[in-house]
Amino acid sequence: MLKAVNITRKYGQLEVLKGVDIEIKKGEMVSIVGSSGAGKSTLLHILGTLDKPDSGSIWLNDQSIDQLKGEKLAAFRNLHIGFVFQFHHLLPEFSALENVCIPGWIAGTAKKDVKNRALELLSMLGLSDRAEHKPNQLSGGEQQRVAVARALINQPDIIFADEPTGNLDSTNAKELHKLFGTLRDQFHQTFLIVTHNEELAALSDRTLYMRDGVIVDGV
Template identity: 90%
Template sequence: MLKAVNITRKYGQLEVLKGVDIEVNKGEMVSIVGSSGAGKSTLLHILGTLDRPDSGSIWLNNQSVDELRGEKLAAFRNQHIGFVFQFHHLLPEFSALENISIPGWIAGTPKKQVATRAMELLSLLGLADRAEHKPNQLSGGEQQRVAVARALINQPDIIFADEPTGNLDSANAKELHQLFGTLRDRFNQTFLIVTHNEELAALSDRTLHMKDGVIVS
């Protein structure tokens, strides 16, 4: 479902990625672990089309991502990819329901349909009674679950998660781990996760280790 071949990336003289190959199958949860500076987040951002490699090729559902530019790339990303980051990046002036709905609005889905889907996700994540709350009225764990719902709103092929538990306490981190497992099992949702959290990595179907810009195991 996701395949990347010989991904390289330099920043100035610093060689961050040195020819990375990776494949992720539909419905698989894969974690990438490694020390800081190993290139994990850079790889994730390139695979998620937020950055471009210096060389190499990426396919998602047999679509060559390298061929997409501008609005076509943005539309492809919105339709096929969901993101969860360490910091939730919720818009403070919008309610939980509205924050979740934004990618659906961008996709041009009818607003009533988006609202129905957003409420379904809020209920699934145990946040139905928080729909009208703004981010500053939510706990850190609740904010991150809203961010997960936002990532799911367009029913993406894959979710990229960059240190999703890095800003959570242990109890909320454990809840998020369980949620990812539930989403994988119930919806056959595909995940690629960068994490330092060994418990989250242990829940994955596979764990890849990165060191010095390459996957070593």
């Protein structure tokens, strides 16, 4: 489903990625763990088309995505890839519902359909009564669930999550772990997660270990 071959990336003289190969199947939850500076987030951003590799190839559902540029790349990313980041990145002037709707609006889906889908997702995530609240009126755990709903709105092929529990307390982190597991088990959602959280990694189907810009092991 997702395949990358020989991904390299340098920043100046610093080699961050030194030829990474990775393959993820549909409906699989895969975690990448490793010490800070190992290259985990850089790899995630490249696979998610937020950054470009210096060399290597990336395919998502047999579509070569490392060569896409400009509007074609933005449209592909919006429709096929969802993102969940450590700090939520919700727009403060918009309600929870509006934040969830934004990728659907960008995709050009009918506004009524986007709103109905967003309300369904917020309900599924236990946020029906928070739909009209703005981010500063939500707890950290609620904001992260809004971010998950936003990532799901266009029914993406894969969700990339970069330290999704890094800004949450232990209770909210465990709730997010359960949510990811439910989305995988019930909806066959595919995840690639960068995390330092051992409990979240343990829920994954596979854990990949990075060190010094390469994947050194996987279970």
